[in-house]
Amino acid sequence: xxxxxxxxxxxxxxxxxxxxxxxxxxxxxxxxxxxxxxxxxxxxxxxxxxxxxxxxxxxxxxxxxxxxxxxxxxxxxxxxxxxxxxxxxxxxxxxxxxxxxxxxxxxxxxxxxxxxxxxxxxxxxxxxxxxxxxxxxxxxxxxxxxxxxxxxxxxxxxxxxxxxxxxxxxxxxxxxxxxxxxxxxxxxxxxxxxxxxxxxxxxxxxxxxxxxxxxxxxxxxxxxxxxxxxxxxxxxxxxxxxxxxxxxxxxxxxxx
Amino acid sequence: xxxxxxxxxxxxxxxxxxxxxxxxxxxxxxxxxxxxxxxxxxxxxxxxxxxxxxxxxxxxxxxxxxxxxxxxxxxxxxxxxxxxxxxxxxxxxxxxxxxxxxxxxxxxxxxxxxxxxxxxxxxxxxxxxxxxxxxxxxxxxxxxxxxxxxxxxxxxxxxxxxxxxxxxxxxxxxxxxxxxxxxxxxxxxxxxxxxxxxxxxxxxxxxxxxxxxxxxxxxxxxxxxxxxxxxxxxxxxxxxxxxxxxxxxxxxxxxxxxxxxxxxxxxxx
Numbered sequence: 001x002x003x004x005x006x007x008x009x010x011x012x013x014x015x016x017x018x019x020x021x022x023x024x025x026x027x028x029x030x031x032x033x034x035x036x037x038x039x040x041x042x043x044x045x046x047x048x049x050x051x052x053x054x055x056x057x058x059x060x061x062x063x064x065x066x067x068x069x070x071x072x073x074x075x076x077x078x079x080x081x082x083x084x085x086x087x088x089x090x091x092x093x094x095x096x097x098x099x100x101x102x103x104x105x106x107x108x109x110x111x112x113x114x115x116x117x118x119x120x121x122x123x124x125x126x127x128x129x130x131x132x133x134x135x136x137x138x139x140x141x142x143x144x145x146x147x148x149x150x151x152x153x154x155x156x157x158x159x160x161x162x163x164x165x166x167x168x169x170x171x172x173x174x175x176x177x178x179x180x181x182x183x184x185x186x187x188x189x190x191x192x193x194x195x196x197x198x199x200x201x202x203x204x205x206x207x208x209x210x211x212x213x214x215x216x217x218x219x220x221x222x223x224x225x226x227x228x229x230x231x232x233x234x235x236x237x238x239x240x241x242x243x244x245x246x247x248x249x250x251x252x253x254x255x256x
Numbered sequence: 257x258x259x260x261x262x263x264x265x266x267x268x269x270x271x272x273x274x275x276x277x278x279x280x281x282x283x284x285x286x287x288x289x290x291x292x293x294x295x296x297x298x299x300x301x302x303x304x305x306x307x308x309x310x311x312x313x314x315x316x317x318x319x320x321x322x323x324x325x326x327x328x329x330x331x332x333x334x335x336x337x338x339x340x341x342x343x344x345x346x347x348x349x350x351x352x353x354x355x356x357x358x359x360x361x362x363x364x365x366x367x368x369x370x371x372x373x374x375x376x377x378x379x380x381x382x383x384x385x386x387x388x389x390x391x392x393x394x395x396x397x398x399x400x401x402x403x404x405x406x407x408x409x410x411x412x413x414x415x416x417x418x419x420x421x422x423x424x425x426x427x428x429x430x431x432x433x434x435x436x437x438x439x440x441x442x443x444x445x446x447x448x449x450x451x452x453x454x455x456x457x458x459x460x461x462x463x464x465x466x467x468x469x470x471x472x473x474x475x476x477x478x479x480x481x482x483x484x485x486x487x488x489x490x491x492x493x494x495x496x497x498x499x500x501x502x503x504x505x506x507x508x509x510x511x512x513x514x515x516x517x518x519x520x521x522x523x524x525x
Binding site: 003006007009010011013014027030031032085088089090091092093095096097098099100101102103104105106107108110111112183186187190191194195202203206210214216219220222223224226227228229230231233234235 | 265266267268269270273288351354355356357358359361362363364365366367368369370371373374377378449452453456457460461471472474475480483484486487490491493494495497498
């Protein structure tokens, strides 16, 4: 059997078990509607203009947050990666800021920034800066000194070493960081919309479906769309990374 | 002298930033941004002004912080058991991941907070709902990393074990799992920070106690110093849990020849 058929078989088996569990009454269909209902609802939603507008609002917030996070984290990572003194001095700050769960900042963001799209973008930037920053710094500290020395002994100046040796070496690691951040940022955008009650977005749609009489079919349909978007983004970036950095092993060996 | 200068190098900028924050907050007098000293005072009143019999800890420590920590550890431990167990099984099977791989990749991409309403009606308000949210959100990094790690057992190791006719149980526990350990630990740290996040989220949406509930409650009654105190507590918890797990990892992976390869990235989502 080819892997693609096994993929399909796995999916169909999962949906079948779900459908059967609900139809047999193991799970209350008020709480979790059967798979067939949820999938039909998902397809219906994708044809609705209002819902598509929500999807676009979420994806737009995600795209802005990603661009901003890359714009902040890559230069900062290059700076901290190439200046060990500065890196030691800022480690304590970074190590303290990084583990603060960004959801803990949701109440603060609502108060200071407001309930508009700026809040979710700001929180998504905060969450997605760290993986990129970390991977960029990591790439620079792990560079093989032999490569630098070789370039130097061939007469390369500092700028040339940076451009021809250090940056190509760091690029796959940075890209892995960006891929991880992309997933985090999307989850954060949708979560903020859901928890803080933004005016538009997939999270807002799910929130409305929850509070408006507990329409679990709509909640699950919205969740499936959010999951599909995340899957497609990750898959697309993985393929892009594989194509861009075919010469490098970091894209295939890096975990998660 | 060396440790002292090292300490100064590491922490001087941090303390400088805190002092700067203190001065800026005092000058600006913005109600949203209280100075750090006020936050510390509030934290002291919130948690350390209890009776001497309780080691000066207040009721909030016992009613909010400890239950929250219990949920984080409980949910995370379930995720570890499920993730490592299922991951070992799937990693050893030749075709297992073909069947469930795309499904798991999709589920990992689902934002866990949006499933809170579903868990809320399935388990009603209470600890099982929070555990379900934490387990669902944090199991994927462990599971997928375990699969990866189990598959990274080298051919030499496998052939050596085979030629010694190593019993199966011994093979899995003494060869496969240790070889997979660096990858598993990378997943463990990622999922512990996710568990902390999901604890906060599930308590924000449906709870009557816990850190997340107190945080959103402080915001709703415009008690900004208290809100900041809870945020700082979450930062300290995140830092502490990560440091704890790192220490365990260092001890357990001492024998690994290439420690650099196992360094994983954690996110602060």
